[in-house]
Amino acid sequence: MGDVSMTLKLPQSMDECIYFTRRKLEEKGSAVAWVYKEKCPKCKKALMGKPKDPKTGKTKIRATEYVCPSCGYTMEKGAYEDTLTANIQYTCPHCSYSGEHQMSFKRKKVQLINPETRKKKSADALKFPCKKCGKDILITKKMK
Numbered sequence: 001m002g003d004v005s006m007t008l009k010l011p012q013s014m015d016e017c018i019y020f021t022r023r024k025l026e027e028k029g030s031a032v033a034w035v036y037k038e039k040c041p042k043c044k045k046a047l048m049g050k051p052k053d054p055k056t057g058k059t060k061i062r063a064t065e066y067v068c069p070s071c072g073y074t075m076e077k078g079a080y081e082d083t084l085t086a087n088i089q090y091t092c093p094h095c096s097y098s099g100e101h102q103m104s105f106k107r108k109k110v111q112l113i114n115p116e117t118r119k120k121k122s123a124d125a126l127k128f129p130c131k132k133c134g135k136d137i138l139i140t141k142k143m144k
């Protein structure tokens with residue numbers, strides 16, 4: 001078992017993504033995760049994106065839907081994002097193995113325990129097993 005070559009393509013620009021994050025995972029681990037925009041499921045001609053303000057031409061970042069700029073097909077934010085694929089490059093926080101993983105961007109609720117207070121809380125996260133040691137790796141949404 002040598003090094004695994006990295007095959008996932010990192011985005012050239014944030015415009016290609018609906019999600020991009022770079023994280024430190026505990027003491028030794030780290031991860032980069034990103035989700036590409038995908039084509040309209042209806043006309044397949046253009047990438048779905050947040051709607052633009054017709055007056056200013058600026059993207060409405062807080063919009064709760066995605067729109068196809070070609071045919072106008074609209075999808076609710078969560079429903080669209082659940083259809084996308086998350087790309088992850090990671091260094092395992094448990095065994096230091098470096099690998100890649102692809103999974104549905106449909107995030108699941110996980111229980112987290114704060115190491116200082118021992119309090120439990122639930123958070124949305126991408127959760128997948130390390131290819132080498134099989135232990136779970138979690139990439140949580142940003143904490144408030």
Ligand SMILES: [Zn+2]
Nearest residue numbers: 040043068071
């Ligand atoms: Zn379309």
Ligand SMILES: [Zn+2]
Nearest residue numbers: 092095130133
């Ligand atoms: Zn591992």
